[in-house]
Amino acid sequence: MGPTPRTHGIARATITLTGPCGEEVLFRGIALTVASQASALGPLVLLGAVAFVASHHVSPGTNGRASDRALLTEIxxxxxxxxxxxxxxxxxxxxxxxxLNNVPAAVLQLQRENKGRLSMP
Structure with a gap:
């Protein structure tokens, strides 16, 4: 990763650390909501798991997650x-x-500062 303005690194680190809250509620909260109904659990749980993986691959190639290894890791x-x-x-x-999985990515974003660059080209 190359250098980036400090404000961009802070924004990315913030998103990296706050995003899991919404993702867990959205993708796995479904499973908890219908856990008492065994017949509905299978399809909704599968839908939540597929949506989680798909959300991380919306734009493959631009986010460094285009490899088979990244896909298998996320599954x-x-x-x-x-x-x-x-x-x-x-x-x-x-x-x-x-x-815990996202903390290293947040730390890396905060370390990308380049004091010589005040704005993105």
């Missing part, structure tokens, strides 16, 4: 976070795991 993470959610009957374990 695995989606399954693990879903299992955490269903077993604990809470979003908190999956949210904590998601935040």
């Amino acid at each position: 695995f993470a989606s399954a693990v976070l879903l299992i955490l959610t269903l077993l604990s009957e809470s979003l908190y374990p999956a949210l904590l795991a998601h935040l």
Whole structure:
């Protein structure tokens, strides 16, 4: 990653650390909402897992996630976070795991500052 203005790095780090809250509620909250209805659980849980992976691949090639390895990692993470959610009957374990996963990316964004560049070209 190249240098970037400090404000851009702060914005990216903030999104990286706040995004998991919305993602967990949106994609795995569905599973908790319908957990008592076993017949509806399968399709909705699958839909939530697919939507989670798809949301990270909306624009492949521009976000560094175009590789097969990245896709498999996200599918695995989606399954693990879903299992955490269903077993604990809470979003908190999956949210904590998601935040821990995103912390290194946030730190990298904060380290990208270039004091010589005040604005993006």
